[in-house]
Amino acid sequence: MPAILEVENLVKKFGDFEAVKGASFTVEEGEVFGLLGPNGAGKTTTISMLTGILEPTSGTARIGGHDLRKEPDEIKKINGLVPQDLALYPTLSARTNVSFFGSIYGLRGKELKERVEDVLRIVALTDRADGVVEKFSGGMKRRVNIAAGLVHQPRLLFLDEPTVGVDPQSRNQIFESVLRLNRERGMTIIYTSHYMEEVEHLCNRVAIIDGGRIIAMDTIKNLINILGGGVIYFGVPRVDNALLQEMAGLGGVQEATLVPREPAPPPSPGQEVKAETQLAAGETIKIVARQSQQAVLNVINLLNERDLALTSLEILQPNLESVFLHLTGKKLRE
Amino acid sequence: MNAWHIALKDLRIFFKDRDVALQLFLLPLLFIFVYSGAISAITSGGQQDTRIQLPVVDLDAGPSAQTLLRELDEAGGVKVELHDEAEALPLLKEGKLGRVLTIPAGFTAGIAAGQQQVLRLVSHPDADPEKTEAVRLVVQGVVRDMSLEAQILASLQQMADMQADAPAAVREAFSIERLSAQARSQFERSQIEPLIRLVQKVPGQDVEREKDPDMSQASVPGFAVLFIFLTAQATARSIYDEKKVGSFRRLLAAPIAKLALLAGKILPNFLIALVQMAVILAFGVLGLRLLGMTPVPLGGDPLALLLAIVLIALCSSAFGLVIAALARTESQIGGLSAVVLWSMGMLGGSLIPVFMLDRLLGPVPKVIPHYWANRALTNVMLRGLRLADVTVELAALAAFAALFFVIGLLRFDFD
Numbered sequence: 001m002p003a004i005l006e007v008e009n010l011v012k013k014f015g016d017f018e019a020v021k022g023a024s025f026t027v028e029e030g031e032v033f034g035l036l037g038p039n040g041a042g043k044t045t046t047i048s049m050l051t052g053i054l055e056p057t058s059g060t061a062r063i064g065g066h067d068l069r070k071e072p073d074e075i076k077k078i079n080g081l082v083p084q085d086l087a088l089y090p091t092l093s094a095r096t097n098v099s100f101f102g103s104i105y106g107l108r109g110k111e112l113k114e115r116v117e118d119v120l121r122i123v124a125l126t127d128r129a130d131g132v133v134e135k136f137s138g139g140m141k142r143r144v145n146i147a148a149g150l151v152h153q154p155r156l157l158f159l160d161e162p163t164v165g166v167d168p169q170s171r172n173q174i175f176e177s178v179l180r181l182n183r184e185r186g187m188t189i190i191y192t193s194h195y196m197e198e199v200e201h202l203c204n205r206v207a208i209i210d211g212g213r214i215i216a217m218d219t220i221k222n223l224i225n226i227l228g229g230g231v232i233y234f235g236v237p238r239v240d241n242a243l244l245q246e247m248a249g250l251g252g253v254q255e256a257t258l259v260p261r262e263p264a265p266p267p268s269p270g271q272e273v274k275a276e277t278q279l280a281a282g283e284t285i286k287i288v289a290r291q292s293q294q295a296v297l298n299v300i301n302l303l304n305e306r307d308l309a310l311t312s313l314e315i316l317q318p319n320l321e322s323v324f325l326h327l328t329g330k331k332l333r334e
Numbered sequence: 335m336n337a338w339h340i341a342l343k344d345l346r347i348f349f350k351d352r353d354v355a356l357q358l359f360l361l362p363l364l365f366i367f368v369y370s371g372a373i374s375a376i377t378s379g380g381q382q383d384t385r386i387q388l389p390v391v392d393l394d395a396g397p398s399a400q401t402l403l404r405e406l407d408e409a410g411g412v413k414v415e416l417h418d419e420a421e422a423l424p425l426l427k428e429g430k431l432g433r434v435l436t437i438p439a440g441f442t443a444g445i446a447a448g449q450q451q452v453l454r455l456v457s458h459p460d461a462d463p464e465k466t467e468a469v470r471l472v473v474q475g476v477v478r479d480m481s482l483e484a485q486i487l488a489s490l491q492q493m494a495d496m497q498a499d500a501p502a503a504v505r506e507a508f509s510i511e512r513l514s515a516q517a518r519s520q521f522e523r524s525q526i527e528p529l530i531r532l533v534q535k536v537p538g539q540d541v542e543r544e545k546d547p548d549m550s551q552a553s554v555p556g557f558a559v560l561f562i563f564l565t566a567q568a569t570a571r572s573i574y575d576e577k578k579v580g581s582f583r584r585l586l587a588a589p590i591a592k593l594a595l596l597a598g599k600i601l602p603n604f605l606i607a608l609v610q611m612a613v614i615l616a617f618g619v620l621g622l623r624l625l626g627m628t629p630v631p632l633g634g635d636p637l638a639l640l641l642a643i644v645l646i647a648l649c650s651s652a653f654g655l656v657i658a659a660l661a662r663t664e665s666q667i668g669g670l671s672a673v674v675l676w677s678m679g680m681l682g683g684s685l686i687p688v689f690m691l692d693r694l695l696g697p698v699p700k701v702i703p704h705y706w707a708n709r710a711l712t713n714v715m716l717r718g719l720r721l722a723d724v725t726v727e728l729a730a731l732a733a734f735a736a737l738f739f740v741i742g743l744l745r746f747d748f749d
Contacts, residue, residue, distance in 0.1 A: 048583070051587040052586065052587055053583050053586045053749075054749060073589045076587060076588060076589040077589050079587065081583075081587040083580050083583055083584055084580070085579060086580070087579055087581040087583060087584040088579065089343065089347055089579075089581065091347055091350045091351070092343070092346060092347065092350075096343075096346070100343045101588070103339045104339055104340070104585065104588045104590055105588060106589075148584070149584075
């Protein structure tokens with residue numbers, strides 16, 4: 001498949017703050033590509049540059065063969081945007097909203113009318129089309145928001161966190177719409193979210209963004225394979241390098257590292273440091289497993305042999321959430 | 335074309351908000367109604383004939399006495415009140431009348447005979463001497479004119495008598511009737527168009543003062559300008575709302591030129607301002623008449639009026655862009671609108687008519703677009719000036735509109 005989007009070293013600075021730090025990626029025509037990252041990671045800023053809302057500070061991109069900087073109008077015709085906000089006119093009806101956004105993309109008359117009906121059908125709002133948007137539920141508003149971004153039949157659709165504040169039923173309807181658009185109409189979709197389940201469910205490939213930088217990009221399967229059989233955290237009173245090396249050599253274990261300890265807050269004046277607090281402030285060992293059950297058994301046996309009590313145990317199944325945690329040391333929703 | 339679609343959408347949203355529509359269309363009419371009514375009441379109270387009362391006892395009652403009374407009344411400054419001699423003199427003695435003018439019996443006949451007539455002006459000792467002096471001057475002026483006319487006619491009669499022996503053709507050509515008619519005609523013309531005109535000037539005032547229009551009528555253009563400029567806040571609010579809900583980003587992502595986008599956002603203001611003006615003027619012409627008040631004239635030059643309205647609407651639309659560019663929050667928009675637009679209205683002659691502001695504040699109001707807008711409308715509508723006479727006002731409005739557009743575009747934050 002040819003690439004519909006080629007991004008090369010895209011940078012956006014707001015004063016001294018660098019929101020996007022040299023993003024580079026390629027999206028093929030017909031792909032559902034995910035941008036996964038926590039809030040403030042730079043996903044929306046990246047999309048804003050690619051849709052012509054923001055001017056990049058440096059770097060470039062080509063969409064459908066057109067240069068972002070030199071042919072912005074051509075690119076805007078190819079793109080469709082479903083912003084994170086409910087970018088609608090609340091006092092107008094769903095049909096008027098969608099029709100308006102169709103008209104500013106040059107649709108007129110019968111063609112406009114047909115497209116409006118078509119997208120309202122896609123988002124399952126035909127029977128509520130004449131209802132005023134402000135009277136709709138959150139999920140219905142989200143669906144009108146999507147319809148407004150689809151009405152001009154874009155080749156490349158940017159869906160920026162389209163399920164924020166949506167009930168499970170509407171979320172499923174949105175997922176269905178996205179997959180149908182991709183499968184039946186061949187629409188390329190760039191889907192941003194901080195919900196890893198959504199990205200896992202919808203996307204073929206994913207770029208993980210943190211702090212304005214793409215830290216990993218691959219198919220979901222390959223990304224999860226980084227973790228092998230999962231990640232296990234063992235809490236122990238003390239640890240040394242010899243113990244870590246021994247653990248790394250155990251059956252089922254791929255990698256054993258010490259989790260850097262966060263500095264404890266200083267006790268407030270007059271507060272005594274209690275024995276439990278000292279005990280809990282032990283060490284945490286992170287094991288990347290090839291096979292999680294075997295790794296857990298072998299590590300516990302080793303700790304027993306060394307007469308080290310196990311103070312905590314956390315097993316993370318291999319998924320994008322644990323990949324993100326593994327790569328950044330942070331949870332996606334922190 | 336896209337600008338038109340954006341404008342159409344904004345107009346739809348605008349007319350869904352009945353509060354705003356009421357504020358922009360009904361409120362100005364209410365203000366005009368209340369203000370015009372109040373000013374009419376005050377000024378009609380003030381116009382309750384401030385002339386000095388002049389009680390007159392007419393003992394002649396002939397045509398010349400009637401002419402004298404009419405000319406005294408029309409001369410300005412005094413108001414003639416006829417009294418019986420028996421009634422007037424006791425009142426004068428009691429001080430209830432300040433002064434009494436008596437026209438002697440045989441006044442008409444005496445004038446016709448060319449005999450000197452004596453008018454008697456008697457004043458009470460406590461009467462205001464300044465008023466008495468003013469009455470004396472008015473009476474003297476009127477009498478002088480009448481004397482001159484009588485003397486000219488008498489001299490013409492003498493000339494006619496002297497020509498008694500002249501040939502019939504000459505007598506016919508210069509008959510006393512013809513000469514008298516000619517003299518009277520010349521005399522009347524000299525009253526209307528004197529060969530020498532006296533213009534009173536105040537030191538430091540270079541131009542002759544323009545005739546002040548009726549203040550109650552001035553409220554129509556005044557409030558029209560105020561409320562048309564208040565629509566500027568609707569533009570700013572619409573842009574703010576669009577940014578707040580995120581639809582502005584969506585419009586930026588569409589293939590629309592930024593200039594077309596802004597044109598689409600200010601076009602509704604322009605159209606609403608035109609409709610607003612039409613409603614206000616219709617009310618000024620028809621509504622005030624129906625309510626028993628003085629209707630406002632539209633002047634004699636529709637093109638000048640139309641140009642003034644279009645430029646005022648344009649100026650207001652551009653100012654909306656400036657507010658949208660400068661205000662960052664909803665409260666800033668509200669604050670700017672409340673403080674700036676109302677202050678500009680007040681200093682620019684919307685609440686206090688421009689002809690009074692000129693005298694009160696000197697050149698200060700000239701830096702405010704409302705001033706030029708009010709001047710343009712007042713001059714065209716109330717003073718009946720034509721396009722050529724209001725070019726300065728229209729040029730000033732065009733310059734303000736251009737300035738506001740430039741500031742708005744330079745300061746507008748598309749991000």
